[in-house]
Amino acid sequence: MNIGEIARRAGVSRSTVSYALSGKRPVSDDTRQKIQRVIDELGYRPNASARALANGRTNTIGLVFPPAGNHYTGMQLDFIGSVVEAAAAFDYDVLLSPSGVDSDRSFQRLLGERRVDGAILMEIRLADDRVDHLRQAGFPAVCIGRTAHAEDEWWVGLDHTALAAACVHHLADLGHRRIAFVNRPERMVRAGYESAHRGLDGFTKAAAERGLIVRTYCCGDDAPSGQACLEQILHDDPATTALVTLNEAALGGIYRGLAASGRHVPRDFSVTGVVAGRWAETVTPQLTAADVPAERMGRLAVELLVERLDHPEAPPCHHLLAPPISLRASTGPAAPSPQAGPEATA
Structure with missing residues (x-):
């Protein structure tokens, strides 16, 4: 099922359907409702790549999370699960990249091909090439953890x-x-x-x-x-x-x-x-x-990233948590x- 079939059944042009989906140009309420009824009847879901081209968003965030060794620990899996769950609440998918260093090919593809709208980085180092690279590229990112220059970055950390x-x-x-x-x-x-x-x-x-x-x-x-x-x-x-x-x-x-x-x-x-x-x-x-508090930290990281995506000019924001024993x-x-x-x- 594609836009052409929706246009034929709704009795409108392909461009009108495209505008109704992307919001790039105004479409009358009657026409929009007619198109939406056809979409609902057909169960149409716009192709992710086409949607990204239309509105500049992939609705996907990258989780850059290298395993500590040859496997993920239980706590690391808790963080991964918390990010995925929190992202779903904002209608975002999560692409996991097990990237450990700036030269990592997976990390480079994530940036170069713009597969994601923003990234959450984990296993942070005091001097972290990945954080520096993203900052220089102007790529929206949030860290779970703090570098030595945390005052200039977006992050949620544990004290x-x-x-x-x-x-x-x-x-x-x-x-x-x-x-x-x-x-x-x-x-x-x-x-x-x-x-x-x-x-x-x-x-x-x-x-x-x-x-x-x-x-x-x-x-x-x-x-x-x-x-x-x-x-x-x-x-x-x-x-x-x-x-x-x-x-x-x-x-x-x-x-x-x-x-x-x-x-x-x-x-x-x-x-x-x-x-x-x-x-x-x-x-x-x-x-x-x-x-x-892995669940809370993952949720806060996603919220910070969504905030950064929606307000690109906002000043850096962060949360430092210190739960009691x-x-x-x-x-x-x-x-x-x-x-x-x-x-x-x-």
């Missing part, structure tokens, strides 16, 4: 610095003095991923403020890496009684490692971190955590150190 610090203060208030930090994979830290760097910064500053003895670790985004990391923590300092993690994908392995070492959570060892709520509730005992069952008062004598724990 990893404040949240990691809040986790440290929570543990210190419970009497923990020797705490480990489990970060994202080393290659992500080297690449400058902002969540890894800002989380580490918040952890170390809060630990220094409370006079804690701490060690920091990078960890792969999977359970085996989590277990290996926990084993290394206890090998390096058996007196460690708690940890803070940004790595929800490693959480199951961390718990498994604690069980294998004979450490009961939370009686012997406390665990907390920055993790999506539904993932915090899948482990036993459930994780005390600053819950990542949800107290569950994985943290408790510090137990006497297994390496300390009676005098040290008195």
Whole structure:
């Protein structure tokens, strides 16, 4: 079914049908209603490419989201789902581009062929070539995350610095003095991923403020890496009684490692971190955590992008979120150190 058939059945010209669909020229109400009745009867849906040519919009947004490794983590999938759901509410489709660097061919096609009206970028680095490229090209984009120059950009972010610090203060208030930090994979830290760097910064500053003895670790985004990391923590300092993690994908392995070492959570060892709520509730005992509001962040990112598309001259807008720690069952008062004598724990 095409515009020609609609024009024939409605008794009007092809150009009149085109104008009625695109709104580029006025069409009388009677004619518009006549055309709409034919469209409804035929179940016609305009071709997306033709519609884009007519009104300059594809009604598609790009989600530029490189997987952290050879797979997407649970939290990453939560973000993807939230963006798709929020975009649908605005009648936008989502094109996923697993682009990691400025030279990535998928990213270049997204821009060069104008397949989308705007883009949402994830896994943001402090110095991010993709963000710089889009800004220079004048291409509408919103980041989920913040670069080092966030004041000039459109974004929605999580305050990893404040949240990691809040986790440290929570543990210190419970009497923990020797705490480990489990970060994202080393290659992500080297690449400058902002969540890894800002989380580490918040952890170390809060630990220094409370006079804690701490060690920091990078960890792969999977359970085996989590277990290996926990084993290394206890090998390096058996007196460690708690940890803070940004790595929800490693959480199951961390718990498994604690069980294998004979450490009961939370009686012997406390665990907390920055993790999506539904993932915090899948482990036993459930994780005390600053819950990542993936659904809200995805919705806000889509709303910002639609706002930017509708008002190209609007000044940059952003949202920085810092949800409170949800107290569950994985943290408790510090137990006497297994390496300390009676005098040290008195």
